[in-house]
Amino acid sequence: MKIIVDAMGGDNAPGAVVRGALDACKNHGIPVLLVGRTEEILRCVEEGGEKTLPKGMEIRDAREVVEICDDPATAFKMKKDSSLTVGLNLLKEGAGDAFVSAGSTGALLAGATLVVKRIRGIRRAAMGPVIPVFGGRAILCDCGANAECTPEYLLQFAYLGSFYAKRVLKVEKPRVALLNIGAEESKGDTLRKETHALLKAAGEAGRIHYIGSIEGNDAMMGGADVIVADGFSGNVFLKTVEGAARFMMKELKKAFYTNARTKLGALLVKKELGEMKKLMDPSEVGGTVFLGISKPVIKAHGSSDARAITNAILRAAEYAGSGLIEDVERSIDAMKVERPREKA
Amino acid sequence: MKIIVDAMGGDNAPGAVVRGALDACKNHGIPVLLVGRTEEILRCVEEGGEKTLPKGMEIRDAREVVEICDDPATAFKMKKDSSLTVGLNLLKEGAGDAFVSAGSTGALLAGATLVVKRIRGIRRAAMGPVIPVFGGRAILCDCGANAECTPEYLLQFAYLGSFYAKRVLKVEKPRVALLNIGAEESKGDTLRKETHALLKAAGEAGRIHYIGSIEGNDAMMGGADVIVADGFSGNVFLKTVEGAARFMMKELKKAFYTNARTKLGALLVKKELGEMKKLMDPSEVGGTVFLGISKPVIKAHGSSDARAITNAILRAAEYAGSGLIEDVERSIDAMKVERPREKA
Numbered sequence: 001m002k003i004i005v006d007a008m009g010g011d012n013a014p015g016a017v018v019r020g021a022l023d024a025c026k027n028h029g030i031p032v033l034l035v036g037r038t039e040e041i042l043r044c045v046e047e048g049g050e051k052t053l054p055k056g057m058e059i060r061d062a063r064e065v066v067e068i069c070d071d072p073a074t075a076f077k078m079k080k081d082s083s084l085t086v087g088l089n090l091l092k093e094g095a096g097d098a099f100v101s102a103g104s105t106g107a108l109l110a111g112a113t114l115v116v117k118r119i120r121g122i123r124r125a126a127m128g129p130v131i132p133v134f135g136g137r138a139i140l141c142d143c144g145a146n147a148e149c150t151p152e153y154l155l156q157f158a159y160l161g162s163f164y165a166k167r168v169l170k171v172e173k174p175r176v177a178l179l180n181i182g183a184e185e186s187k188g189d190t191l192r193k194e195t196h197a198l199l200k201a202a203g204e205a206g207r208i209h210y211i212g213s214i215e216g217n218d219a220m221m222g223g224a225d226v227i228v229a230d231g232f233s234g235n236v237f238l239k240t241v242e243g244a245a246r247f248m249m250k251e252l253k254k255a256f257y258t259n260a261r262t263k264l265g266a267l268l269v270k271k272e273l274g275e276m277k278k279l280m281d282p283s284e285v286g287g288t289v290f291l292g293i294s295k296p297v298i299k300a301h302g303s304s305d306a307r308a309i310t311n312a313i314l315r316a317a318e319y320a321g322s323g324l325i326e327d328v329e330r331s332i333d334a335m336k337v338e339r340p341r342e343k344a
Numbered sequence: 345m346k347i348i349v350d351a352m353g354g355d356n357a358p359g360a361v362v363r364g365a366l367d368a369c370k371n372h373g374i375p376v377l378l379v380g381r382t383e384e385i386l387r388c389v390e391e392g393g394e395k396t397l398p399k400g401m402e403i404r405d406a407r408e409v410v411e412i413c414d415d416p417a418t419a420f421k422m423k424k425d426s427s428l429t430v431g432l433n434l435l436k437e438g439a440g441d442a443f444v445s446a447g448s449t450g451a452l453l454a455g456a457t458l459v460v461k462r463i464r465g466i467r468r469a470a471m472g473p474v475i476p477v478f479g480g481r482a483i484l485c486d487c488g489a490n491a492e493c494t495p496e497y498l499l500q501f502a503y504l505g506s507f508y509a510k511r512v513l514k515v516e517k518p519r520v521a522l523l524n525i526g527a528e529e530s531k532g533d534t535l536r537k538e539t540h541a542l543l544k545a546a547g548e549a550g551r552i553h554y555i556g557s558i559e560g561n562d563a564m565m566g567g568a569d570v571i572v573a574d575g576f577s578g579n580v581f582l583k584t585v586e587g588a589a590r591f592m593m594k595e596l597k598k599a600f601y602t603n604a605r606t607k608l609g610a611l612l613v614k615k616e617l618g619e620m621k622k623l624m625d626p627s628e629v630g631g632t633v634f635l636g637i638s639k640p641v642i643k644a645h646g647s648s649d650a651r652a653i654t655n656a657i658l659r660a661a662e663y664a665g666s667g668l669i670e671d672v673e674r675s676i677d678a679m680k681v682e683r684p685r686e687k688a
Contacts, residue, residue, distance in 0.1 A: 134591050144525055147533040181488055181579040189491040189576055216580050220587030232533055233580045235525035236560050240581050243564030244588035247478050251623060252596070255616035265612030272599035272606055279595060 003316045004096035007036030007044075008065040008083040009103025011303045017102065018044035020309025022054065028310070030317050031056040033096050036083040037063060060095075062086035072106025076115065084108060088115040091295050098296035098316035100287065102304045109145055112290050112297040119325060121332035123150075125292040126157045126231070127299070128164055129238060132279045135222040139164050141291060144235035151194040152337040154178070154228055158199055159335050160291040160328065161226035162208045167322035168315075169225070173209050177224035179233055180213035187213060191230065198337065199228070207334055216240070245280040286311025289319055292328075296320050347660045348440035351380030351388075352409040352427040353447025355647045361446065362388035364653025366398065372654070374661050375400040377440050380427040381407060404439075406430040416450025420459065428452060432459040435639050442640035442660035444631065446648045453489055456634050456641040463669060465676035467494075469636040470501045470575070471643070472508055473582060476623045479566040483508050485635060486575040487582045493574035495538040496681040498522070502543055503679050504635040504672065505570035506552045511666035512659075513569070517553050521568035523577055524557035531557060535574065542681065543572070551678055560584070589624040630655025633663055636672070640664045 005021050007014045018041055021032045034041050038061045045053060053059065064082035066075045076085045084103050088111045091099040099116075101108050105127075113125055126142035141161035146153060158176050165174035178195060180188045185196065196213065203210030211224060216237055219227050229237060252273075256266035266273075286308055287298040296319040300312035328335070349365050351358045362385055365376045378385050382405045389397060397403065408426035410419045420429045428447050432455045435443040443460075445452050449471075457469055470486035485505035490497060502520050509518035522539060524532045529540065540557065547554030555568060560581055563571050573581060596617075600610035610617075630652055631642040640663040644656035672679070 132591075134594055147525060147536075179580065181491060181576055181583075192491075192576075215587075216582075216584030217587030217590065220584065220591045232525055232536075233577050236523065236577045236580050237584050238560075239525075240560030240564065240584040241588045243559075243561030244585045245592060246561065247476075247564045248589055248592040248620075250478055251620050255613055255620050258613075258616050262613045262616055265609040268609030268612070269599055269602075269606045272602050276592075276595050276599050 001317055001320060002031040002033055002096040003313050003320070004033045004035060004087050004090050004099045005309075005313065006083045006087045006099070006101035006103055007034040007041050008062070009101040010300065012305060013102065014040050014044050015047070016304060016306045017309050019048050019306035020304070021057065021313065022048045022050065023306060023310040024313040025056045026054055028314060029056070030313055032313065033058045033060060033090065035060045035062050035087040035090065037061070060086060060090060066103050066107045068104055070104065070107065072104055073110050075104065075107040076111030084111055085115070088112060088297075091297070092116050097320035098298060100298045100300055100309070100312045100316050102300035102302055102309065102312075105299055108297065108299055109290060112293045116297060117294050118292050119294045119328050119332070121336060122156055122292040122328070124153050124156070125290050126160060127288050128161060128291045129288040130169065130285055131238070131241065133220055133222040137169065138219065138222070138225050138227055139169065140227045140229065140234055140238060142229060142231040142234050143238045143288070144231045145290070146231040148232070149191065149230035151191060151198050154191070154195040154230065155198040155202065155337060156292065156335050158202065158208055158210070158226065158228045159331060161228060163324050163327045164289065164291060165225045167324045167327065168318055171225045174225035175211045175223075176208045176226040176228060177211050177214035177219070179216070179219065179227050179229040179237060181215065183213050183215060183218070185212070202334070205334070207331065242280075249277065286315050289315070294325065296325075345661055345664060346375040346377055346440040347657050347664070348377045348379060348431050348434050348443045349653075349657065350427045350431045350443070350445035350447055351378040351385050352406070353445040354644065356649060357446065358384050358388050359391070360648060360650045361653050363392050363650035364648070365401065365657065366392045366394065367650060367654040368657040369400045370398055372658060373400070374657055376657065377402045377404060377434065379404045379406050379431040379434065381405070404430060404434060410447050410451050412448055414448065414451065416448055417454050419448065419451040420455030428455055429459070432456060432641075435641070436460050441664035442642060444642045444644055444653070444656045444660050446644035446646055446653065446656075449643055452641065452643055453634060456637045460637050460639050460641060462636050463638045463672050463676070465680060466500055466636040466672070468497050468500070469634050470504060471632050472505060472635045473632040474513065474629055475582065475585065477564055477566040481513065482563065482566070482569050482571055483513065484571045484573065484578055484582060486573060486578050487632070488575045488579035489634070490575040492576070493535065495535060495542050498535070498539040498572055498574065499542040499546065499681060500636065500679050502546065502552055502554070502570065502572045503675060505572060507668050507671045508633065508635060509569045511668045511671065512662050515569045518569035519555045520552045520570040520572060521555050521558035521563070523560070523563065523571050523573040523581060525559065527557050527559060527562070529556070546678070549678070551675065586624075593621065630659050633659070638669065640669075
């Protein structure tokens with residue numbers, strides 16, 4: 001097992017990335033191959049308290065960096081010597097088992113699709129963040145890679161999410177639900193109605209455990225392990241959870257700062273509130289997997305600190321050892337729709 | 345000014361509805377015309393502590409009740425003597441200035457559209473709930489009446505929301521934003537891109553104050569006064585806010601119940617937390633307006649208690665006196681798209 005890490009991607013690169021990689025390597029025993037400007041990486045290693053590269057850590061030099069201002073669709077091609085492109089090629093060639101980057105989401109997705117390629121038969125790769133829900137967690141698939149979807153894409157997202165929940169989140173029989181407006185069969189737009197028919201058939205064939213449609217409120221209350229969505233509404237869901245949580249934390253802070261009495265109250269629950277805040281913290285989750293790519297690619301949050309990078313590397317190792325991609329390859333025939341309806 | 349109220353609609357009807365109407369009538373001076381089974385209404389009036397109908401309160405008998413199990417599309421037609429159908433007809437005939445119902449959303453929307461009718465030139469009526477956002481409130485339009493939309497519908501929703509924010513929420517220059525995935529112009533699906541062009545043109549013509557796209561997180565942080573969405577993603581947004589808030593309150597409760605120390609902390613902020621909980625409480629908001637209908641129709645939450653009904657009646661009175669519908673009628677030419685693209 002070896003995880004390839006884009007040392008130059010993200011707001012806090014390379015410092016936070018190298019520190020996170022050091023932690024994963026030294027304290028969790030995960031071999032890491034860092035890709036980027038060697039001298040900068042070595043300087044960060046030194047700043048991290050190491051005189052030389054620790055055992056299990058390697059560097060592969062790459063001189064260019066994909067910037068946020070670069071066009072996502074072409075950046076990996078235009079910058080052939082970027083840490084992102086070199087890293088993806090290393091993954092393709094088998095120099096490591098997974099690739100982690102905190103760089104541009106669009107560039108990483110385009111690069112993963114065109115360099116590493118999708119699993120044969122998969123129409124579109126999807127982004128699958130794991131989100132906290134009441135009583136546990138759930139995987140949302142897709143959360144923004146595909147703004148426009150066909151029923152077949154959504155069927156495939158359902159399988160991908162279900163395999164992930166089973167293999168990585170260790171849910172024995174993941175409850176798969178379609179994000180919709182209203183739980184009744186008749187609810188939703190054409191895309192939802194057509195997808196519902198496909199998911200129902202897959203459920204009846206015993207391939208996934210489809211429990212029907214779910215609304216955002218029930219999804220947050222833990223009503224499903226896999227939330228299937230087109231990239232547009234999935235992204236709205238994800239960003240809204242983030243916004244509503246931030247809104248609540250701000251209101252809570254306001255409540256606590258009202259007067260001396262409330263401030264004392266705040267002091268008494270400080271520790272527990274910290275735990276609660278952590279629940280909603282993206283750096284705790286560590287990264288979003290790109291499902292449907294033929295090898296594991298993990299996007300860490302752009303603002304990742306060292307801890308977030310460590311978590312993303314841990315998740316990458318979990319994913320790489322899970323057998324998920326083999327699951328998909330074995331099931332791919334059932335994941336196709338005879339006559340796919342592609343949107344214009 | 346007189347508000348027509350569906351006495352039989354909602355989970356707690358007629359008791360809660362009649363109590364709410366009594367409060368609006370007696371304590372806020374708003375004349376109310378209750379529609380429903382006279383004997384039941386009178387009994388509730390009596391239980392509300394009144395021997396006879398108070399001044400300003402009238403009853404119009406209607407024998408039938410639209411139930412949740414009735415088909416929404418046809419209920420108002422099949423049950424011609426229902427409180428919903430009779431109430432909508434009274435509104436159409438001018439027996440009152442607005443109609444409030446806590447009954448079936450679908451039946452109310454279908455009835456409002458077919459009995460009271462849309463404002464001439466408006467393609468679809470939209471549901472416009474007012475939601476709490478950090479530092480204030482915003483109107484979301486649409487939140488579920490139209491799962492499938494054209495750019496023209498969204499353009500009209502933007503105008504409707506903007507007029508509402510100006511006239512009812514008293515925002516001088518409402519910031520109108522399109523709910524999207526990413527704030528950049530190039531983001532989103534075809535519907536968003538085409539709508540963006542229309543909204544931009546309306547903004548440049550000085551008709552609305554269009555500030556571009558907005559994501560769910562920024563919307564919750566108060567980034568816009570009017571959030572324009574198709575009914576599908578608008579509903580996902582609304583339900584997710586509800587779910588995330590509930591999730592946070594439950595986690596908060598868990599944090600507070602950890603031990604004796606945290607329980608004391610909870611006691612010290614009890615009052616302020618109550619205020620915070622109120623923020624997210626639908627009964628405080630009171631109802632959702634149906635924008636684009638030629639007269640004010642307000643949907644109160646199905647589980648409305650008396651206070652929620654009172655608030656919905658107050659909102660209906662505000663709306664009826666606002667001049668909003670006249671605004672729309674005056675601007676309707678600018679709200680049309682030359683060659684509307686209707687979806688199949």
